[in-house]
Amino acid sequence: MLRILPLFVLLFLLSFCSMKKQSAEAVSSADVPADYTKYCASCHGASAEVFVKRDWKYGTSRLDFIRGIKEGYPLAGMQGYAGLLSDEQILDLAKYLVTTRERLRNQQAVVEDPKPQTFVSEGVTYRLDTVARDLESPWGMAFLPDGDLIFTEKAGTIWRQKPDGTRSQVTGAPAVMSQGQGGLLDVELHPKFAENKLIYFTYSKPQPGGDSKMSATTVMRARLEGNQLTDIRDIFTALPFVATQYHFGSRMEFGRDGYLYVTVGERGKQDEFPQVLDKAHGKVHRITDNGDIPSDNPFFNQPGAVQSIWSYGHRNPQGLAFSPATGDLWEHEHGPRGGDELNVVQPGKNYGWPVVSYGTHYDGRSFTDKTAVEGIESPVTYWVPSIAPCGMAFVTGDRYPAWKGNLLVGSLSFRFVNRCVLDGRKVVKQENLFNDVGRVRAIAMGSDGYIYFSVENPGYIFRVVPVK
Numbered sequence: 001m002l003r004i005l006p007l008f009v010l011l012f013l014l015s016f017c018s019m020k021k022q023s024a025e026a027v028s029s030a031d032v033p034a035d036y037t038k039y040c041a042s043c044h045g046a047s048a049e050v051f052v053k054r055d056w057k058y059g060t061s062r063l064d065f066i067r068g069i070k071e072g073y074p075l076a077g078m079q080g081y082a083g084l085l086s087d088e089q090i091l092d093l094a095k096y097l098v099t100t101r102e103r104l105r106n107q108q109a110v111v112e113d114p115k116p117q118t119f120v121s122e123g124v125t126y127r128l129d130t131v132a133r134d135l136e137s138p139w140g141m142a143f144l145p146d147g148d149l150i151f152t153e154k155a156g157t158i159w160r161q162k163p164d165g166t167r168s169q170v171t172g173a174p175a176v177m178s179q180g181q182g183g184l185l186d187v188e189l190h191p192k193f194a195e196n197k198l199i200y201f202t203y204s205k206p207q208p209g210g211d212s213k214m215s216a217t218t219v220m221r222a223r224l225e226g227n228q229l230t231d232i233r234d235i236f237t238a239l240p241f242v243a244t245q246y247h248f249g250s251r252m253e254f255g256r257d258g259y260l261y262v263t264v265g266e267r268g269k270q271d272e273f274p275q276v277l278d279k280a281h282g283k284v285h286r287i288t289d290n291g292d293i294p295s296d297n298p299f300f301n302q303p304g305a306v307q308s309i310w311s312y313g314h315r316n317p318q319g320l321a322f323s324p325a326t327g328d329l330w331e332h333e334h335g336p337r338g339g340d341e342l343n344v345v346q347p348g349k350n351y352g353w354p355v356v357s358y359g360t361h362y363d364g365r366s367f368t369d370k371t372a373v374e375g376i377e378s379p380v381t382y383w384v385p386s387i388a389p390c391g392m393a394f395v396t397g398d399r400y401p402a403w404k405g406n407l408l409v410g411s412l413s414f415r416f417v418n419r420c421v422l423d424g425r426k427v428v429k430q431e432n433l434f435n436d437v438g439r440v441r442a443i444a445m446g447s448d449g450y451i452y453f454s455v456e457n458p459g460y461i462f463r464v465v466p467v468k
């Protein structure tokens with residue numbers, strides 16, 4: 001007995017050590033979801049499950065993930081985390097992605113269409129009808145006077161869908177640089193479309209004859225005859241061409257003045273573009289319906305300035321809408337981590353990026369502690385954490401009396417439609433509608449008076465119907 005006692009002690013000690021080791025591992029992996037939330041969620045979505053449902057481009061092994069997290073994908077818009085996270089944190093994140101992906105893949109067989117959702121707001125019940133499914137990323141929508149819906153898919157396709165749901169492809173789409181956030185983006189009708197059939201598209205145009213990686217946010221104008229685009233012409237290109245594949249901005253709206261307003265993101269060149277007037281990036285532009293420049297633009301007479309600039313200091317504006325009540329131009333833009341902004345855009349004004357922001361770098365470092373500076377416009381409101389806003393529309397018409405005049409803002413990362421109740425230029429109340437419906441890309445009022453919005457990956461278009 002005495003002789004085997006030391007063996008027991010040894011075994012006991014050994015098992016104790018291995019327990020310690022296990023619990024140490026357990027502690028560090030318990031931090032992984034927190035690391036994910038802190039460093040990754042702002043771009044990839046609030047839960048790792050969302051991130052994992054994607055068409056993988058760079059491989060799905062643990063090694064692929066480790067390399068990706070360390071080095072990032074700078075052209076696509078993800079920086080590397082090598083300096084910021086320890087090797088152990090990176091390994092844990094990679095393992096976390098591998099296991100989450102495995103788990104989800106096993107479930108995927110039973111994942112079906114999103115359930116028809118209902119939502120009660122201001123005492124009214126709303127239902128979502130599915131208008132289109134099996135899409136990739138439906139980026140822009142416009143309703144023709146006859147009720148047909150024109151929508152773009154980011155990879156480069158234009159569709160015309162009738163109210164009965166039948167859909168045909170529109171020919172004449174531009175060749176796009178379809179990488180990262182680039183592709184075929186917004187669509188807008190001329191205010192006199194019924195007479196002149198003019199339609200406008202924004203897209204990331206590859207540099208002609210140049211390096212295929214270089215691209216620029218561009219507005220193409222055409223005539224829509226049935227399912228055909230004719231008379232095709234690019235009327236605006238945000239120069240210079242740039243190699244990064246993100247922050248194209250790219251929303252368009254016609255104003256009451258008959259001019260076309262176009263947003264352009266800063267293409268990830270925050271220190272070079274948004275604060276200077278001789279580059280077109282990080283700006284809202286104002287042009288005529290054929291691409292000329294109105295002579296009352298704020299920098300029209302300033303030597304060296306890009307004459308189409310209407311406002312500057314923007315980051316990545318993907319929401320634009322004129323208030324039907326006041327005529328104000330509302331714009332929203334993605335902030336860095338936190339600090340997404342809702343602005344009322346005025347001519348010649350500076351909206352501050354990157355001098356002023358409520359957000360931080362994606363890695364958590366702050367790049368400015370300034371939130372207000374003389375000569376820089378403050379946002380109407382801002383979102384921390386980021387909702388990743390995309391798409392925006394005012395609720396008009398008579399179908400939604402409880403929401404009339406409200407501003408609807410899509411959220412990519414939180415997967416809802418945000419409803420802002422406005423009083424003049426103030427947001428007095430916010431509500432999140434249709435939680436977890438998908439990454440919301442575009443919102444538009446239909447010619448039938450219903451609200452439509454699209455979500456991506458997987459892509460759907462929904463109609464919001466009030467039910468008695």
Ligand code: HEC
Nearest residue numbers: 039040043055056057058059065068073076077078180362
């Ligand atoms: C600033 C936004 C941003 C942040 C923050 C971010 N990523 Fe990314 N990530 C991207 C972009 C953009 C891509 C490239 C997508 C593409 O090329 O289609 C990407 C790609 C990836 C890929 C490769 C996906 C594929 O398709 O193969 C992995 C893995 C990944 N990220 C993991 C992470 C992890 C883990 C974190 C947190 C440590 C993180 N990312 C933080 C923007 C971000």
